[in-house]
Amino acid sequence: MSHVLEIRDLRVEAPNGAVLLHGVSLDLNPGEVLGLIGESGAGKSTIGLASMGYGRGGCRITGGEIRLVGTEMREASRPTREALRGTRIAYVAQSAAAAFNPAMRLDTQILEVPLLHGLMPEAEARAWMLELFRALQLPDPEHFGARYPHQVSGGQLQRAMIAMAMAGKPDILVLDEPTTALDVTTQIEVLALLREVIRRYGTAALYITHDLAVIAQIADRLMVLRHGREVETGPTAALLEAPQQDYTRALVSERRESLGAVSGAHHRTGKALLSVEKVTASYGQTPVLHDVSLTLKRGETLAVVGESGSGKSTLARLVSGLLPPRAGSVAFDGTSLPPRFRDRSPAQLRRIQLVYQLPDVALNPRQSVGEAIGRPLALFRGLRGKALADEVARLLEQIGLPADFAARLPSALSGGQKQRVCIARALAAEPELMICDEVTSALDPLVAEEILRLLRKLQDELGMTYLFITHDLSVVQRLADRVMVMQKGRVVETGETAALFADPQDPYTRRLLDAVPQLRTDWLDEVMAAR
Amino acid sequence: MTLPVFGRLPLSALLGLLIVTATAALFLFGPMLAPFGQEEVLGTPFADPSAGHLLGLDQNGRDMLSRLLYGARMSVGVSLAAVVISFCIGVPLGFLAALNGGWPDLIGARLIDVIMSIPVLISALVVLQALGSSLPVLIGTIALLDSTRVFRLSRVVAQGIVVMEYAEVARLRGEGLWWMLRREILPNALPPLMAEFGMRFCFTFLFVAGLSYLGLGVQPPFADWGGMVRDNQQGILYGLYAPLFPAGAIALVTIGVNLVVDWALAGRTTVQGENR
Numbered sequence: 001m002s003h004v005l006e007i008r009d010l011r012v013e014a015p016n017g018a019v020l021l022h023g024v025s026l027d028l029n030p031g032e033v034l035g036l037i038g039e040s041g042a043g044k045s046t047i048g049l050a051s052m053g054y055g056r057g058g059c060r061i062t063g064g065e066i067r068l069v070g071t072e073m074r075e076a077s078r079p080t081r082e083a084l085r086g087t088r089i090a091y092v093a094q095s096a097a098a099a100f101n102p103a104m105r106l107d108t109q110i111l112e113v114p115l116l117h118g119l120m121p122e123a124e125a126r127a128w129m130l131e132l133f134r135a136l137q138l139p140d141p142e143h144f145g146a147r148y149p150h151q152v153s154g155g156q157l158q159r160a161m162i163a164m165a166m167a168g169k170p171d172i173l174v175l176d177e178p179t180t181a182l183d184v185t186t187q188i189e190v191l192a193l194l195r196e197v198i199r200r201y202g203t204a205a206l207y208i209t210h211d212l213a214v215i216a217q218i219a220d221r222l223m224v225l226r227h228g229r230e231v232e233t234g235p236t237a238a239l240l241e242a243p244q245q246d247y248t249r250a251l252v253s254e255r256r257e258s259l260g261a262v263s264g265a266h267h268r269t270g271k272a273l274l275s276v277e278k279v280t281a282s283y284g285q286t287p288v289l290h291d292v293s294l295t296l297k298r299g300e301t302l303a304v305v306g307e308s309g310s311g312k313s314t315l316a317r318l319v320s321g322l323l324p325p326r327a328g329s330v331a332f333d334g335t336s337l338p339p340r341f342r343d344r345s346p347a348q349l350r351r352i353q354l355v356y357q358l359p360d361v362a363l364n365p366r367q368s369v370g371e372a373i374g375r376p377l378a379l380f381r382g383l384r385g386k387a388l389a390d391e392v393a394r395l396l397e398q399i400g401l402p403a404d405f406a407a408r409l410p411s412a413l414s415g416g417q418k419q420r421v422c423i424a425r426a427l428a429a430e431p432e433l434m435i436c437d438e439v440t441s442a443l444d445p446l447v448a449e450e451i452l453r454l455l456r457k458l459q460d461e462l463g464m465t466y467l468f469i470t471h472d473l474s475v476v477q478r479l480a481d482r483v484m485v486m487q488k489g490r491v492v493e494t495g496e497t498a499a500l501f502a503d504p505q506d507p508y509t510r511r512l513l514d515a516v517p518q519l520r521t522d523w524l525d526e527v528m529a530a531r
Numbered sequence: 532m533t534l535p536v537f538g539r540l541p542l543s544a545l546l547g548l549l550i551v552t553a554t555a556a557l558f559l560f561g562p563m564l565a566p567f568g569q570e571e572v573l574g575t576p577f578a579d580p581s582a583g584h585l586l587g588l589d590q591n592g593r594d595m596l597s598r599l600l601y602g603a604r605m606s607v608g609v610s611l612a613a614v615v616i617s618f619c620i621g622v623p624l625g626f627l628a629a630l631n632g633g634w635p636d637l638i639g640a641r642l643i644d645v646i647m648s649i650p651v652l653i654s655a656l657v658v659l660q661a662l663g664s665s666l667p668v669l670i671g672t673i674a675l676l677d678s679t680r681v682f683r684l685s686r687v688v689a690q691g692i693v694v695m696e697y698a699e700v701a702r703l704r705g706e707g708l709w710w711m712l713r714r715e716i717l718p719n720a721l722p723p724l725m726a727e728f729g730m731r732f733c734f735t736f737l738f739v740a741g742l743s744y745l746g747l748g749v750q751p752p753f754a755d756w757g758g759m760v761r762d763n764q765q766g767i768l769y770g771l772y773a774p775l776f777p778a779g780a781i782a783l784v785t786i787g788v789n790l791v792v793d794w795a796l797a798g799r800t801t802v803q804g805e806n807r
Contacts, residue, residue, distance in 0.1 A: 354700070364698075365719065367714070367718075375704070
């Protein structure tokens with residue numbers, strides 16, 4: 001049988017002349033799922049879009065061939081290409097919330113492709129949509145289509161988007177990180193249903209992701225990409241068992257380590273550095289924290305875990321004084337902290353520092369690295385001139401960046417480098433408690449791994465105490481001494497990391513732990529079978 | 532702020548700089564270059580361009596070229612002064628309102644809404660009628676009225692910056708007001724503010740023209756470009772060139788200023804800390 005998609009020596013260039021893809025070739029068989037994996041900037045999404053004959057944001061396809069079900073997309077006329085999109089090949093984006101028109105009903109948007117292209121009469125299209133809704137286990141399939149995007153949950157919307165892509169009965173789906181924006185427990189449902197639908201209708205797919213464990217569940221073959229070049233390609237199981245290239249080995253072992261290793265718990269026995277007593281907090285009338293208490297000893301790492309909406313970030317804002325609690329109190333090093341940061345003394349402000357999830361917005365784009373790191377030094381420690389420059393250089397060295405980075409603006413740094421600068425800025429204040437709010441979730445796995453190593457190194461050298469907020473349980477396992485699981489603003493369970501992972505007491509904790517994808521091709525089958 | 536290097540100037544920027552430089556030169560030396568006085572009546576009204584009068588004569592038979600050269604100082608001077616003052620008032624207040632929020636912000640913003648709901652021309656008429664139309668009063672009035680618009684823009688732009696995490700970091704560090712305004716908000720608010728500056732500068736030309744028409748702007752016999760468009764406008768009905776020259780001068784300066792603004796903003800048009 002012939003391939004549904006053949007790409008030969010594909011070259012894509014950005015408007016500024018940078019080469020995004022240096023001659024990548026691939027074949028896709030009918031009904032086959034090919035996983036494209038790599039870090040950001042590897043060219044995964046570029047391949048996905050190019051296979052539809054499309055270049056994003058002025059990117060041009062400058063060489064190679066793209067043959068989609070027998071049609072050469074580069075030579076095809078615009079109407080021909082447009083006729084193929086949606087009918088033979090369809091795209092599922094990462095963020096369904098951004099891909100749906102908020103002002104149109106879901107069914108109108110889903111039926112658009114089959115009706116616009118005249119693929120089938122409306123009654124038939126509607127029946128097909130209902131079948132898809134049922135296959136995707138959407139609630140109340142008869143009436144689901146009448147809803148607007150904001151009336152359904154994130155996981156449901158992502159499934160609706162899969163229905164939209166399948167509406168034209170395409171031969172190929174391009175899935176661009178379709179589950180990355182979802183919570184772990186939602187992710188596994190969407191993943192299982194997606195796999196079910198693809199298999200049932202024999203649809204081929206290009207599955208784009210940076211998460212090796214996710215793709216292991218669904219892909220027949222994997223293609224590893226880096227810097228716009230193919231690193232290696234092979235059947236999923238074989239590639240995971242015996243990666244041939246160093247880069248693939250690094251990716252696989254990062255993922256294995258992140259799931260295997262249990263952190264060497266520090267077991268600090270010192271005094272409590274931070275203690276939060278029965279705090280309750282709300283945004284306006286909406287309560288977000290109920291009766292939350294925690295204690296954190298000096299030199300210890302406490303991970304606060306939960307899905308979006310669990311109140312874990314609110315807890316960080318509360319400790320840092322950005323959101324005063326309705327009730328309860330926060331004490332730091334034995335003395336009670338004023339609820340608002342404005343009422344705290346400079347010393348109190350200095351001793352608690354925050355590192356954010358998105359280094360892009362946590363650094364002022366008009367301040368150089370040196371200025372960003374130097375300001376807390378000048379403000380809290382009164383350093384000036386040469387002493388200041390020396391201290392900035394020392395901090396840069398400590399976080400593993402060359403000293404001449406001090407002159408750079410954030411726009412000249414990569415995501416991982418920006419996060420390092422954010423950490424250096426926090427360190428400059430010589431804090432005793434560092435609140436890390438999802439510091440690795442916006443980073444590629446290997447970069448995230450380096451940041452975690454840096455944090456651990458700082459803890460060993462400086463005896464830093466971390467309040468580590470995350471939804472990523474593999475991070476918790478590697479870094480935290482103790483874990484606190486939160487759900488809907490309440491503490492569900494607290495315990496030593498190893499003990500909690502080995503024997504979770506609360507059903508929610510168990511569900512959360514089970515939902516973390518593992519690097520075995522049969523993991524999803526096991527989980528679904530166990531339900 | 533640091534401007535990009537002069538070496539590789541795009542054509543549009545070169546053109547813009549040329550126009551702005553020429554305007555600046557006219558502002559400084561215009562009256563000295565004029566072959567005739569701005570009040571001298573030299574021939575029949577609306578005479579066509581000739582060797583002696585390159586741009587012809589205006590509705591009163593005065594030399595168009597000379598009046599344009601004299602008018603440059605008046606028009607550019609009034610506009611520039613008014614816009615600079617309006618920014619000096621509007622920007623700090625807008626930033627402060629965004630930064631501190633709460634009741635003062637709410638009251639200030641609503642007060643500005645009330646002022647803005649009255650047409651600018653009417654507010655200006657009342658003030659100028661009451662205080663008399665001298666140059667300082669004219670500039671002050673325009674500046675105050677314009678500052679309401681600058682305030683609104685600055686406030687909205689700053690509100691977007693204040694919620695950024697880098698601004699939060701600075702507040703958590705205990706930074707004072709001056710640092711917040713000068714180092715965190717201003718550099719990131721510059722692009723939209725500069726674009727607004729270019730626009731406001733040009734609008735003010737036309738506003739002064741409107742006031743002049745009603746006899747409350749720049750007082751005759753002094754020339755100003757906006758006023759000259761108004762004065763010569765009946766020439767259009769007879770297919771004469773006269774009104775085209777001052778109108779063209781305004782258009783040219785407008786284009787020049789905006790080309791320069793666009794160039795200065797190129798590569799830094801991302802607002803609100805979008806680094807990617």
